[in-house]
Amino acid sequence: MAKKTGSPWLLFLFALPFAGVGVGLLFFSVLPSLYEWQSMKSWQPVAAQLTHAELKTHRGDDSDTYQALARYQYQMQGVQYQGDRVGIMSGADNIGRWQQDRAYELQRQLHQTITVYVNPDDYSESVIYPDLRWGMLGFKLVFVVVFGGVGVGLMIATLVGRKKTQARQARKEAGQALWLQEPDWANPVSSGGRSGFYGLLFFAVIWNAISMPLLFVIPDEVRSGNTPALIGLLFPLVGAGLIVAAVVQFSRWRRFGSAQLTLDPWPGAIGGHVGGSFVVSLPHHEQPDILVTLACLRSYYTGSGKDRKRTEKVIWQKEGIAAQTPVQHATRVSFHFSVPDNLPASELADSDYHFWRVSFSAPLKGADLALDFEMPVFATGATAQTAGVESDQHPALVARHEQQLDQLLNARQLPDGVALYFDYFRNPLGKFIGIVFGAVFAGAGLFMWNSDAPAFMAFIFSLIGGGIVVGCLYALLNSYTVKMGSRGIYTERRILGVLVRKRLVQPDQVRYLTLKKNGSSQTGAKTTEHFVIDAQLKDGGKIRVAESLNGRGLAEQALESLALLSGFAKQ
Incomplete structure (x- = not known):
């Protein structure tokens, strides 16, 4: 159930200082500097006598800042002028070595003739270096974008959210059902x-x-x-x-983002059906199989303070292949699932809530199809008016899973059972990403060892980064052999061909094969569950017989196949 949240105006007031810093720096520093840079391109070069040059250092607790100072004299139409402006941006800083280099350069030219640039409309305005400091400009833009972007974004989100809350409250007072109170749950549903x-x-x-x-x-x-x-x-x-x-x-958004998903039934029904259809502007003959994933998820916060982040946990998920039918010069894509009656219903967004999402994906020429829809699903028990073959029973899905299992398991029939071989480099993409991520952490630790950072921080970063790299390398470089049947279960684990562990379990010690979720990963809005298959033993132990199974549908089909080929029961 949704919890009462604080006033949106508190968030608005919180965002106001951030927006003020970003917008103020933009209008009072960044834009004036750009304007002066352009204006100075028309300023006249004039000979001047440099009378003073120094580098002033400002000592701070954490770092030092520097400022190049100078004074010079020049004549315009017989009138003597004095100037002290060195560059476009004034003040001290430590961004790059611009201040130090300019000061040393001027000190070498002290009491000599230098070139300055004078405003033809006001001879009292002059500068020695009229070039724009891109590094300094970029540094200021960080504050403009980060503070201004976050502040203005939060202010806009507050105003938009307030309007939605008012509309929702009006529908609630009118006694409407919950799915009628949320504008984003209207039928058809827009893509995210x-x-x-x-x-x-x-x-x-x-x-x-x-x-x-x-x-x-x-x-x-x-x-x-x-x-x-x-x-x-x-x-x-x-x-x-x-x-x-x-x-x-x-x-992708330009190609498919305008798609509208019409639900049938609406809302989707717990204990009944969840389904619907949408149209994409592609010829029917050009469409490959479209994978559809329906998921019930819990969205909640973990951690606290700066480590606080939103997490999504899969409560229930099912995959299938969407049906396709031609519609003039386009294609209608439809899906249909039966949903158990023990799942949570959709809830309004809050710090901890449940929601339902259906995702469609397919490889295409150009931008791939990748659409996500969040939809209302409630315990109505309703069924679809146009129900056909359920998406998880589509013949193409069974064939796809069989092909994936052939590539992953490398299954070979034995006279007394089945042999499996899980090769090196299984699911390599995630491991390579982990290696890069771990290398960044380890590199940061190495950098800390060579800096003034605390030693314990360098140790923690090095330990975490090194551990991630080692773990991902192990996952990439190990192979696993399994033989199971009437003579029991035999397994071998090797790293680059070197045997590191083997096990043998007698057949009378095996109770059954069981499916176990081993984690999940998220790419964009798509969450993939990872499974392993273990043999549960009578002494309470277990032995791994299959791993690296991505997706519940694939894992369930693997469990069914291994139970049939090995002769062991499944849970």
Whole structure:
């Protein structure tokens, strides 16, 4: 049940200072600097006498800042003028070595003639270096984008959310059912493609705003001998990857984002059917099999403080193949599942709530099909008016699972049972991502060892990063052999061909084969459950007979096949 939340105006007031910092810095620093940079392109070069030059250092508790100072004299139309402006941006800073380099350069030219640039409309305005400091501009843009983006975004979200809350409250007072109170649950249901694109774009902008200034700082650090600073290049690389992902998401949204899912029945029914259809503007003959995944999920927060994050947990999930029928020059995609009667219903978004999502995916030329719909599902027991073959019973799904199992299990029939071989590099993508992630952590730890960071922090980062790398390498480089049948169960685990463990269990010690969830992973809005199959023993122990099974449907079919081929019962 939804909990009463605080006033939205508190969030609005909280966001106001953030927006003020970002917007204020934009209008009072960034934009004026850009305007002056353009204006100074028309300023006149004039000879001037440099009378003073120094580098002023401001000592701080955490770091020092520097400021190049100068005074000079010049004449315009017989009138003597004095100036002290060094660059476009004033004040002290430690972004790069601009202040130090300009101060040393001016000190070498002290009491000599230098070139300054004078405003032709006001001879009292002059500057020595009219070039824009891109590193400093990028540093300021970090605050503009991060503080301004977060602040303005929260303010807009507060206003939009307030309007939705008012509309929902009006429907509630009118005595309408819960699924009639939420505007986003109206039939047909809109895809989350647009919000997904905007969310990814916002995150990509924030990440790049924070990381891009490193490109201006790292070269100076490397030149000064701080080679480990090159690790910082990983952050702009991640930013580039986020931009690519945002472009891909945008192309998908432009191609399919306007799809509307018409539910049948509406709302989806716990203890009945969940189904519906939508139309995509692609010829029917060009469509491959479309994988559909229906999931009931719990969304909640874990951790506290800065470690607080939203987590999704799969309560129930089923996969299938969507049916396709031609509609003029397009294709109608439909799905249909039977849902157990013991699952939680949809709830309004809160700090801890349940929701239902159906996802469609298929590889296509150009942007792949990837659509997600969040829908209302309640315990009405209703059935579909146009129900056909259930999506999880589609013949193409059974064939797909058989092909996947053939590739994964490498099953070979024996006179007394079956032999399985799980090869190296199973599900490699996730492991490679883990290796990169762990290497970043370990690299950060290495950087800390060579800096003034606390030793325990360097140890923790190195330990976590190294552990992730070792674990992922083990998962990539091990193979597993299983023989099971009338003579029992025999297993071998090898790493790069070297035997590290073997087990033998007599057939009379085996009770049954059982399916066990071994975790889950999330890519975008799609959550994939991972399973293993264990043989439960009479002494309470167990022995692994199959692993790396992705998806409940695939795992259930694997359990059925292994029970049939080995002769052991299944739970």
